[in-house]
Amino acid sequence: MNLRSTATAIGRRAWHVLAALAVTLMTGCGNMMGDVDGNWQMPIQASKEAADIDWVYYFIFWICLFYFVHIMGAMGWFMWRYRRIPGKEVEESPHHSLSLEIAWSIPPILLCVVMFYLGFDYYMQMSIPPADAIKIEVQAEKWSWKFRYHNGAESDELHIPKDKPVVFLLTSRDVLHAFYLPKMRVKKDIVPGRTTKAWTTANRAGDYTLFCAEYCGRSHSMMRAPVTVHETEAGWLAAIRPGRASPEKLFRMNCSSCHSIDTPEILTGPSLKGIGMSKRQVAAGGGAPTKEVLADRAYLKESILRPGALLSRMGKDFKDEMNKTFAKQLKPEQIESLVDYLLDPKKAMEKFEAELKKAEKK
């Protein structure tokens, strides 16, 4: 029949597609292994705990593989051996057996106990940081990270020393986030209104990425931060030397997740490219039409301290999403520095460098 021949043709084509896919999959796997540079299923082990956790993972994996292979093996064998052959009657066989039921219930129970215990044991070790661990405060917000070190230094990049236990004190300024360092096998949710803890001992110097693993809205997938594990403690201390942050860094740490400064692209908030001394349309409030104001020093400062008071109408309508004030988060001189930067990024950086040089001479 026509239907049948079409089906066969499609079936034959399906095999070609499948073969092509299998080849892609295999060569792809080759590439994948090269790129990720981990141990087959897990990424690089960059912490002391990672090796233990991977050991537990592979232990479970082999048990699972054993179960999968023998169950599917039996199924496949029965499918072939007892396929329907016209004229052949069904052989008599029992349809219940208490001893068989017991036999196939006991081993999984025992294995479950072992798996549970291994998971529990290593989890306990992961849960209790040593008392002398280095403390780093981590503050998450939509959609950026801020790290505060014991010496008061702040940055948007995470720096930790090698071979030293580090405990992260995690807080959120808005919604749920999660602190996830895949290569250290560390993950902890960050709950607003609480401080949660995670800790690790990094044992491999290099550059890594911190991910947000709890969905937090628009730019959740961009909420990543660079992580550097320093070979020596001295190198680590040099990287987190406290000092005045440059205006550019201040902008990056506080503003850039929602506002762009060097392109007119509209992110969550309006672009701030060339905002200094430009004319802005703002909502006048009280239902009145928009009015035009000059984005001078006072306007910019007001917008940082009381966002929402002057809702910009540049390009498109913005909702009052910047519903937090930066009055508490930033020191007065940092706000001045940011305003300088918004007025003229280049000049602000020159001013900052000149001041830095002056301070060094002293």
Add this chain to the structure above:
Amino acid sequence: MAENDYLHRTHCIFGWKKETGILSWLLTIDHKRIGIMYFLATFSSFLLAGAFALAFRTKLLWAEPVTWMEPDTYNRLFTLHGAIMVFLFIIPGVPAALGNFVLPIMLGAKDVAFPRLNLFSFYLWLMGAAMSVAAISLGGLDTGWTFYTPYSTEGIRAGVVWMASGVFILGFASIFTGLNFLVTIHKLRPPGMTWFRLPLFVWGLYATAIMQVLATPVLGITVALLLVERIMGVGIFNPELGGDPVLFQHFFWFYSHPAVYIMIVPGFGIVSELISVFSRKHIFGYSFIAFSSVAIALLSFIVWGHHMFTSGQSVLVNTIFSALTFSVAIPTAVKVYNWVATLYKGSISFETPMLYALSFLFLFTIGGLTGFPLATLATDVHLHDTYFVVAHFHYVMMGGLVIAMFGGLHYWWPKMTGRMYPERWGQLSAFLVFVGFNITFFTQFLMGSQGMPRRYYSYSSEFEIYHRISTSGSYILGLGILIMVIYLLWSLKNGEPAPDNPWGAATLEWKTTTPPHFENFETTPTVGDPYDFSDLTYDPQTRGWVDTNASKA
């Protein structure tokens, strides 16, 4: 005879005399017609949510942001995919659609215990669905199907109120179905239909109904509290108002974990039927399969905390939940072994329903086994909220329940429509679904364990190759389902007329006419062992199986 089947005659609510036409369907109290309506409605939801998935999987072909899909759109798509699949399709999909159609006939009853409540439940479903659709049009919903606070209670999300109200109402639809089935199974079994002569699908529905009735109210309470916080500003979950966001997670999973089993347990029932019938072998370990369903139903209430190992709940609580979670593995393993043992010394044929049942065994075994590293505390910390979890629950939900449902759909299709579906096309589609599914989701295990977080719009380029394979797989999967939809619709007019018992099954729904009489049975059927096939012989003339014992008598 044909004019007495349920497609031509029916009982309507309030005793209205309507036999055919659209009103005779909308006002019917016949469980079979309600089941068909439920099926059309839930299956449309499935296709819609599946299309959403194909759309965002297409975005994921590229690691970088793309101009044609904003992150907001992506977030809305995965939220709707999850919410519609779970609340509109998977939860009601098998019990309210296939279960409604089959359960009373399998029991030998005329209808469910409360036919009007059954119709009401369908209208509640429609109302809940309409409100969810309203949520889409009202600026969309981007919270993920889990609605985690405080993100979901932030001021700017109008869609949340609509979706939450919709879910609240859908919950009642589910409770009423569960209640109806419980009473039906307890009170409407005819003489001879003892508890241990119940087909295993009925046992599955029974276990499901227990969970629907006991767990769903918690969802109602949670959603109601969420609305109280949203509308009246009372601090329950939002820390700014003095609430606790982790409390929401406890409430949410206290329902949603049993819900996972509400979704899968009816699938166990379907697969038990299929494996036995298509092997022409009595199901192995009947009572173990039946009781393991009930055991899983009960255990489902005490394992919810395993969704929250990294949430900040205490180490002690995590330990207890991890231990309890492992206990679910035992009844599940018992089931799989019994199904495989049923194949032993059978006479196995590979029609489409059986292909789905065997796919189920393969996929569900993977889904179940990958639960181990997630139940284990130390490894879950790394795997939680990565694609490993996404792959795991798709293997259980889609590879388990949806595949079982496809099997059940093809199995009962002749009974429901009076037409056979085209077998070769069915097999081709089952094959494409199986291959496409594995390419899509197995890849996700690999990227998940490598640390690819879930719900990511853009991602590190090292994962691009995995995502591209996964997306290619999803197109094959989509093609398989598209073919299925087309040939099923085609078969409604052009399929061969179906005999009363095309598969040689011994449960009661195959002892009535095809399509069934509007009151299910013209003559009272004799109740026997539902898995004893020895009296059935194939009749090449009708292309169906006949009961040699009955014809002798």
